[in-house]
Amino acid sequence: MSHPLPINNQESFVLNLGPQHPATHGVLRVKLTMDGEYIMHAEPVLGYIHRMHEKMGENRTWAQFMPNTGRMDYLSALSFNHCYAALVEKAMGIEVPERAEYLRVITVELNRISSHLVWFGAFILDLGGFSPLLYAFDDREHILDLLESVTGSRLTYCYFRFGGLYNDIDENFVDGTREFIKTMRERLPMYHNLVTKNIILIKRIKDIGPISKETIRKYGATGPVARGSGIDYDIRKNEPYSIYPEFDFDIPVYTECDSMARYMVRMDEIEQSMRIIEQALDKLPEGPIMAPKVPKILKPPKGDYYQAVESARGSLGMRAVSDGTNKAYRLKVRSPTFSNLSLFSEVSEGMLLPDALALMGSLDLVIPEIDR
Amino acid sequence: MGAYFKELFSGTKSLFVGLQITFGQMLKPLVTQQYPHEISTMTPRFRGHIELIPKEDGTTKCIVCGMCQRSCPSGCITVAGEKREGVKGKVLTKYRLDFTKCSLCGMCVESCRPGAITFSKEYNLASTRKEDYTFDLLKRLEEKAK
Amino acid sequence: MDSEIIRVIAFLVGVIAFAALNAAYLVWLERKEAAHIQRRIGPKEVGPFGLLQPMVDGIKLMTKQILIPDGVDPILFRLAPILAMIPAIMCFVTIPFSQELVARNINLGLLMIFAFASINVLALLLGGWASANKYAVISAARAVAQNVAYEIPMLITVITMVMITGTLNLNDIVAQQPNISQWYIFRFSASPLMPVAFLIFFVCSLAETNRAPFDLSEAESELVAGFHTEYSSMGFGLFFMGEYANIVIGSSLAVILFLGGWQDPFGLFPGVWWFLIKLYCLIFTVIWIRWTYPRTQFYGLLNLSWKILIPISLFNLLLTAGFLKVF
Ligand code: SF4
């Protein structure tokens, strides 16, 4: 619901939302100029958790930067791993063995599901419902257990290596993943009955926070945010990388443009990710998980390289400029939520505070990824 | 008017369905682990802080090549060794890990040719003092050997 | 001294103790119930099943420093929590726990409860205003606006009830419902919409007590803690107790008006236990609802009130009037 009347400038006040506020996960600060509960202007203030990852990329060897990638977006660390590994492989011309590619896809998709589950819980929490968060975390815990058993860590993974993987999976992982998909398939209808079909939730997010196609294009928003506005764009299909073309999956697109559409896109993506994982597990080939001849010290030839992958939040791109030494000359990360947040200011104008927060929740912000 | 009653009806129904689901969850068994009372065992690949692997005689396999120190992105490892009479190669005299900076990435473990280091399974590390996180791995190894 | 005065004083002390104990143990119930809904275990360390937890929490609250921030209105700031608690206690005075167990059996009991219950909003308004905090002010404004939304359908429903019962005396109302078929929720001879009337009353009392899904003025994901953002120690504690006392009163009224108060469903052993059983079942439901639904939006509550609750309760009022006339 947006402001019915022209906003009266005289009675406005400034509300500082964050950097410590229950609705802004992490340290995002939004300076709101408000007229009563209507937002006249919202200005996101960034930089509270800036860690200079890009600069660190220029100071470390190519391999040493790997652990950093997992720390930018702590919810889909493997996508960042993947992007960086693929980038350096492109630069070095390394061929990744098939088994490794399959395992990459399986783990990245698992990570995507876990990221969407956290978003789901946190979004409903923003809207005041507490229990779905804990149900989602219960399911996510199974994914973390699975990923921990192969990668060794639970959140900030550092699993991919240039030319392959850190280590191979075992039988338990395959069985565990199949088991998880089975339980998740049973849980999803529960989520839909408890949350999606709930009249209170529908009233809260349907037709709230409409983002037009033009706005999406203007700010370069990607991922579920763009797909919720009817833009059929997913790097996995549009600029295929890894072995995604071998799988049969759909890209959920909704044309309603509202928060509900973005919500539905993510819920459907969970199902699609499970389809990909199932196919990958069925087709999983035997073989090595590391390319045979990866040099110890990496010195990519001079040049400019770019790699994009679809992270849980949208199109993630990394660009590296190499001057032929063992360190990058420049490493630029294009993080999806930065663009997705940029449109908040324009879209939230004239909205009520709770609606704007619902909109913000539906953008799925991960602050460390915005600030890097 | 029809739509009004339809929404009223389906909306009310959705509310009762929600209540039914949460009630069902209430009757299901707990899923949480009572942490200090129950302690979970870590999976074999769990990455705790690194530690030296003892040989059968309790000494280390480390040849003080310094690869781990060089590959560590955060510079948390300091190794030192010395030449000794009658021993081939160098002998490890100091292996310090500054765990405050370690990101548990595993570069050191992978770069170690003789396989002298591995991840420990320790995760109960909490302290209010920074010094508690500077581990002398050689000393730990010696204590373990005893 | 007059024995009547002693009686009232004894009851008041009892009521205050009851309110405080209830607040403490409803917190425990809330935490336990929420935990089990979320498949956790809840408080368990202090005492068996964590039963001593509320006591410990209470001691902690009382020993905390009362912070009075700069720029607040010192008198109103101190007054507001007290104003939140007193009306709640006053309402207890007329509630018949059993036929004899009632502090003051006033003929206008129902009216008195509504009179005092509306003071509660004033306390929130004062607290929010005096805090000189933007979140608190927004929250106070919401609380007042919310008042308009739920009071009207609630009062219409109560008028319907009064038309049927013909009295405002709570004890008499209970006396009219000796067994389950006579409970007003199932009294279809008065109006076929009685269960709906009960639902309307229940929803409104949720809104009145600022409980989820209508906790707009405490929406922690929007307004941090709403009107009590700046309160610490027992200032916060009193708001908290007042809130739980209001839940008890709202549920008590629902029990008295619709579920036969202290009457036995089978007409055998009426007494205070039946009142308490029914009361806590309702409170259980209130908590259960809180941990199931997301929060409504402000216009959602207004739409609900003006488009659904008020028309239906008005329709029910007319229907009941017709039934009373015809039969
Ligand atoms: S795990 Fe990584 S950060 Fe930690 S000591 Fe080894 S190389 Fe350094």
Ligand code: SF4
């Ligand atoms: S890499 Fe291995 S052998 Fe070399 S110094 Fe480190 S621990 Fe010792």
